Amino acid sequence: MAPLGAFFISSCYNRNMTFTIHITNPYDSCTVKELLENHLLIPRKIRHFLRIKKHVLINDQDINWQSMVNKGDKVQLTFDQEDYPQKSIPFGNAALVDCLYQDQHLIVVNKPEGMKTHGNEPNEMALLNHVSAYTGQTCYVIHRLDMETSGAVMFAKNPFILPILNRLLENKDISREYWALVSGKFEPKQQVFRDKIGRDRHDRRKRVVDKRNGQAALTSVTRLKAYPKTSLVKCQLATGRTHQIRVHLSHHGHAILGDPLYSRIPYKRLMLHAHKLSFTHPLTLEKISVEAPSPTFESGLK
Template sequence: MTFTVSIQNPYSETTVKELLEEHFLIPRKIRHFLRTKKHVRVNHELINWQSPVELGDTVELTFDEEDYPTKEIPFGEAQLVDCLYQDEHIIIVNKPEGMKTHGNEPTEIALLNHVSAFVEQTCYVVHRLDMETSGAVLFAKNPFILPILNRLLENKKIKRQYWALVQGHFSDKKLTYRQAIGRHRHDRRKRVVDRRKGQKAVTHVQVLKAFGTTSLINCQLDTGRTHQIRVHLSHDDHPILGDPLYHTKSKGRLMLHAHELSFTHPLTLETVRVSAKSKTFEDCLAIASKHSQMN
């Protein structure tokens, strides 16, 4: 497979070697194959490994099967995929509630399998949503782009916005939760606030609307801990409606939806921003609004 990248970011005094190693994060073994097989061209010409790469240059990378062996997974059903955006390297889809992002076993069919069937090639998970959560999910379409996207995620360059309908009202319109999150000692499915042994977790909250006994809020994540939003809100006595783990008295779907995903494309430098809709979330929200007006 051959990828062509137009250099639109003026990397300062960057060589071909530095570009592949520090910016594209290509593993050392594969960089060795690219060099010995002469599979790197700049502006359609073979180059020296120490040649400079400048703004406007076109870099061509050719990978063989042994460079990135194909990871075979069973294909799911392409018609189940609600595609929000895709290009040569990435695809963003709208996950319905009740579907896993990826399976726990090799033969288990989940969203990843459906997405792979949709693009007719094996895809790779960049980040995940809980099975009960709906909304925008990002996948890599090839192993070349995967580590680049992973670094964006680690550096908080991929912004994720969530809507949640929670129990109760807030005294402030904006607040930030910073409690560390760790594993529950007795229930492996759950997470808890654990200030001593937990991992750093930051959730920014903005109140959008207050209903009778509930509130619609927007959450933005700086970190991506398991059940992060659910744990922070339940710990503050504002559990999400429909949460089967942290608000067991509430029924219906989990009222958490990843409505927006945005980042700067690492290769084209274009701003990618997608919005995801959920009919079930909006229907439940309408019921909450109507119920509050009746009371």
């Protein structure tokens, strides 16, 4: 898929870490204040800096906060070190990144199983470090996958887009479809699991179904294919609890093959894969959908 940025959005950085965002406004007519506050989710402090520094241009013209921005107008926002202080992390190995989609603001990559999404220690190398090396700039995690899980995962490429993508995730506007190979015959074909999930008091690594103290969790599961002793299922999340798919499937008698925590069935890998990620691009309103291949997952189907 070709990058969208050349047609709709762009950004550029200079040596002082000032960066400028160019957007062709995709939204209905609104004031500058409404655009920055309600659509672009720019924090109040940074909106104040933009206003007093006159760092907002509409169609290359200075504006006031009540100026109207119409659909198709060119919006230019300039941020500096005071707005977004520079953050840096150690760069990893760019060659380890399988890029599925990227533009000037975000990137979706295909995480291999056995790699952490982000490190627990400052100098620990993980996918975030490799993606930052690939893009040449510090990136930010939008959502994560368990280390044993493979598939599509999204990162922000600058602090401007970070709260916008976070809101998409919180509003369930980023659709994540997982495939899992589970034990047994999955019947009926479609099921919705609503069991609350909490921490396991006996094993800090694990989560359990906890009807009293757990957090709400909803997983929709559809059987894609039946095998003699296993089933390939598609899972879609309405919530994002830790180990949610793994806990729900295991609790209902369909543990994922190769799960080191919730299954007694050994396998060459955890058979859980983030197959597809779909969303509406917040700066262009274009529908984006990417699929992540996984030879190790596909070879394990039976």
